[in-house]
Amino acid sequence: MLAxxxxxAILDRVRATGGVRVSELAAEYGVSDMTIRRDLExxxxxxxxxxxxxxxxxxxxxxxxxxxxxxxxxxxxxEKAAIAARAAALVSPGDAIALSAGTxxxxxxxRLVDVxxxxxxxxxxxxxxxxxxxxxxxQTVVLTGGTRTPSDALVGPVAVAAIGTLHLDMLFLGVHGMxxxxxxxxxxxMEADVNRALVEAAERLVVLADSTKWGTVGISSIVxxxxxxxxxxDDGLDTTARSLLSETVPELVVVNPQ
Amino acid sequence: MLAxxxxxAILDRVRATGGVRVSELAAEYGVSDMTIRRDLExxxxxxxxxxxxxxxxxxxxxxxxxxxxxxxxxxxxxEKAAIAARAAALVSPGDAIALSAGTxxxxxxxRLVDVxxxxxxxxxxxxxxxxxxxxxxxQTVVLTGGTRTPSDALVGPVAVAAIGTLHLDMLFLGVHGMxxxxxxxxxxxMEADVNRALVEAAERLVVLADSTKWGTVGISSIVxxxxxxxxxxDDGLDTTARSLLSETVPELVVVNPQ
DNA sequence: ACTAATTCGAACACACTTGAACAGTACCGT
DNA sequence: ACGGTACTGTTCAAGTGTGTTCGAATTAGT
Numbered sequence: 001m002l003a004x005x006x007x008x009a010i011l012d013r014v015r016a017t018g019g020v021r022v023s024e025l026a027a028e029y030g031v032s033d034m035t036i037r038r039d040l041e042x043x044x045x046x047x048x049x050x051x052x053x054x055x056x057x058x059x060x061x062x063x064x065x066x067x068x069x070x071x072x073x074x075x076x077x078x079e080k081a082a083i084a085a086r087a088a089a090l091v092s093p094g095d096a097i098a099l100s101a102g103t104x105x106x107x108x109x110x111r112l113v114d115v116x117x118x119x120x121x122x123x124x125x126x127x128x129x130x131x132x133x134x135x136x137x138x139q140t141v142v143l144t145g146g147t148r149t150p151s152d153a154l155v156g157p158v159a160v161a162a163i164g165t166l167h168l169d170m171l172f173l174g175v176h177g178m179x180x181x182x183x184x185x186x187x188x189x190m191e192a193d194v195n196r197a198l199v200e201a202a203e204r205l206v207v208l209a210d211s212t213k214w215g216t217v218g219i220s221s222i223v224x225x226x227x228x229x230x231x232x233x234d235d236g237l238d239t240t241a242r243s244l245l246s247e248t249v250p251e252l253v254v255v256n257p258q
Numbered sequence: 259m260l261a262x263x264x265x266x267a268i269l270d271r272v273r274a275t276g277g278v279r280v281s282e283l284a285a286e287y288g289v290s291d292m293t294i295r296r297d298l299e300x301x302x303x304x305x306x307x308x309x310x311x312x313x314x315x316x317x318x319x320x321x322x323x324x325x326x327x328x329x330x331x332x333x334x335x336x337e338k339a340a341i342a343a344r345a346a347a348l349v350s351p352g353d354a355i356a357l358s359a360g361t362x363x364x365x366x367x368x369r370l371v372d373v374x375x376x377x378x379x380x381x382x383x384x385x386x387x388x389x390x391x392x393x394x395x396x397q398t399v400v401l402t403g404g405t406r407t408p409s410d411a412l413v414g415p416v417a418v419a420a421i422g423t424l425h426l427d428m429l430f431l432g433v434h435g436m437x438x439x440x441x442x443x444x445x446x447x448m449e450a451d452v453n454r455a456l457v458e459a460a461e462r463l464v465v466l467a468d469s470t471k472w473g474t475v476g477i478s479s480i481v482x483x484x485x486x487x488x489x490x491x492d493d494g495l496d497t498t499a500r501s502l503l504s505e506t507v508p509e510l511v512v513v514n515p516q
Numbered sequence: 517a518c519t520a521a522t523t524c525g526a527a528c529a530c531a532c533t534t535g536a537a538c539a540g541t542a543c544c545g546t
Numbered sequence: 547a548c549g550g551t552a553c554t555g556t557t558c559a560a561g562t563g564t565g566t567t568c569g570a571a572t573t574a575g576t
Contacts, residue, residue, distance in 0.1 A: 003533070004310035005277045022553080032535050037554075053542065054553065125383070132406050143412055145403035145420040148390055154401055158420045162403040165419055261523070280563075290525050295564075311532065312563065 001029065007039045012133060014049045014058055015152075016106040016126045019077065021055040078257040079210040079234040084108040086232050086255045087172055087208055093117050095169050098198050099127050101153030101191065102174030104208045106130065113139075121166055121201075123154040123194050142166070144194070155190035163197040171202035173228075175209050177216030180244060183225050184209075185218035192220035204229045207249075211236030225249060259287065265297045272307045272316055279313040337468040337492040340515035342366040344490050345430055345466055351375050353427050356456050357385050359411030359449065360432025362466045364388065371397075379424055379459075381412040381452050400424070402452070413448035421455040429460035431486075433467050435474030438502060441483050442467075443476035450478035462487040465507075469494030483507060 006029055013020050025036045044051045050059050083104060088111040091097060095115075099105040101124035109127045112118060113134035122128055123144040131141045146159030173195060175184040184207060186192050199205055199222065207228040214237060230251040237245070237254065246252045264287055272278050283294045302309045308317050341362060346369040349355060353373075357363040359382035367385045370376060371392035380386055381402040389399045404417030431453060433442040442465060444450050457463055457480065465486040472495060488509040495503070495512065504510045 002277050002279065002310055002312050002315065004308075004312075004315050008315075033553085034536085034555090035534060038533085041555095128406065140405060142405050142414070142416055143401070143403050145401050145412075145417070147398055147400050148386065154403070156400070158400055158423070159403070161423055162416045162420050165416070291563080292526085292565090293524060296524085 003039070006031070007043055010036075010039055010056075011043055011048055012129070013110075014056055016110065016130050017077075017080075018103040018106070019052075019055060019057040021077065024055075079212075079236065079255075080104045080107050082234060082255040082257040083208050083210060083232050084111055086253055087206060088112055088115075090170065090206060090230070091115055091118070095119070096121070096167075098122065098163075098166075098168045098171040098202055099124065100171070100173045100195055100198060101127065101149075101151065102176075102208075104174040104210070105172055108172055108208065115139075121163070121168060121198075123159050123163075123198075125152040125154065146194070147190075149188060149191060153188075153191055153194070155188070155194050159194045160197045163194065163201050166201050168198075168202040170204045170206060171198050172206050172208055173198065173222070175207060175213060175222065176218045178207075178209055178213050178225065179215060179217050180225065180248075182217045182221050183227070184222045185216070186220055186222060187218040189220045192218075192222050195222045199223055199227065206230040206232065208232050210234050211241075214238075214241045261297070264289070265301055268294075268297055268314075269301055269306055272314055277310075277313060277315040282313075336515040337470075337494065338362045338365050340492060340513040341466050341468060341490045342369055344511055344513045345464060346370055346373075348428065348464060348488070349373055349376070353377070354379070354425075356380065356421075356424075356426045356429040356460055357382065358429070358431045358453055358456060359385065359407075359409060360434075360466075362432040362468070363430055366430055366466065373397075379421070379426060379456075381417050381421075381456075383410045383412065404452070405448075407446060407449060409446075411446075411449055411452070413446070413452050417452045418455045421452065421459050424459050426456075426460040428462045428464060429456050430464050430466055431456065431480070433465060433471060433480065434476045436465075436467055436471050436483065437473055437475050438483065438506075440475045440479050441485070442480045443474070444478055444480060445476040447478045450476075450480050453480045457481055457485065464488040464490065466490050468492050469499075472496075472499045 010020065010025060022033055022036050026033045040051050040056045043049050047059060049056045080103060084107040087108050091112060093116040096119040098121040099109060105124065106126050109130040113131055117138045119140040120131055121142045121144065123146065128141050128143045131139060144154050144159040144162045146154035146156040149155055176187055177185040186195065205228045211234050225248045228249050230253065231245060231249045232253045232255065235254050235256050268278065268283060280291055280294050284291045298309050298314045301307050305317060307314045338361060342365040345366050349370060351374040354377040356379040357367060363382065364384050367388040371389055375396045377398045378389055379400045379402065381404065386399050386401050389397060402412050402417040402420045404412035404414040407413055434445055435443040444453065463486045469492050483506045486507050488511060489503060489507045490511045490513065493512050493514050
């Protein structure tokens, strides 16, 4: 693999998942840590990503209303990976699915590029990129339209209208917060609208939320907890939350990261 | 094997796999490293691929990294720049405009990032990127939805439906070909559909076409020549074409690229 | 058939990339 | 505050890749 290609691939990953780890990249591409560090440095010099201790993150796009987002996404990396792996198992060849915007769904996207004949609808440009770069002619990727948020999601009436004409088997919804009272929430009002439209368009709702999301409440509610058919989270959830969720959500899946 | 054939084969491979290695090509075609390097250099000079240490990659591996896009539109660069400059003069602050996909419209986009309070609708991801990178909060950029073509345009029923709900002051349409009989044409059927929807949604149609487009006919017609309100082209047009266009199009603008 | 032009390969000096080793630094739990 | 662990950048050596220059071989033109 050419150094250039490796760097491009790293950049893809950072953009899609929000953060990468030096050790993980070194293992994946079969090169030394130092080589990865030098790649990251080259990319950072061009302003394409930000080097941090242990890896790199996006150059901080959504940090305006969400400080510490990038760093956090690195920390919850294992949880997201485990959740995504479990979610991918729900998808069968030929399915028509939707993926909301978010780092967890971006990780999931990477696990779905090998599913044959998949149709994917998403309002996330990075998620669409993941499939587009895979270049599989049997897969169809539909971007909803709309205006772009700082986190590369497409929102607004155009997006909602586009989704209204579609019908999907399953929606994988990444959320920013969940609580008993507010249900699933996000900090962006327009994004909540789009997510609600996605929920309406899909037969089944699968919510992806690592355990740190519990108790977080964004400004805008998407749907109440019980609307989910499946929820996938990790074992960092405290006992009360877990029992409450297992009573509320028809199918609660708790994965064990690592 | 002829040098020409070898170069064509190399280009195919780069396009298919995203990247090639000098050593690998030398072994495969049974020629020396130097010959391969000279091949790559020749192809790179024509803007068909990008030489990198150890081999070569596609000229723009994926989404809009600025250098890739610039290199891609190297053909008729001066003409496109002059046309774009003239087109930009038609836009006023506060306008709601549409930009089709294409290299010329991408150049135009770069000249429009400083126009205050602009609303831009486009089905081109690179064009949207240009505005997004500028990050002006007073501008609104709306991406139509749809599936992605290899040239990063969004097409299909979702795109057409999204456009149907919008009304724009002006459409800047970049075309792949134009002729008396076929009108404005593009090689992609789905893209023609989207372009037609954009034409319907806009009050005025401004066609951007450098002189080399005359006589080129793509598979799919968008609209007839006379549908344009303004056409901007360069002075490379022959006399018969120029007189024909000036009779057909209400306003024909011929720019002089330097 | 002769000459000119082009293409190719070999050799060279130089530049780049990589991995290992090391000393220093940041993070984390106690 | 402390120490252990993991991560960092620097330096160096080895391996690759690079362009230039030259001569040989092939091709094209007259």
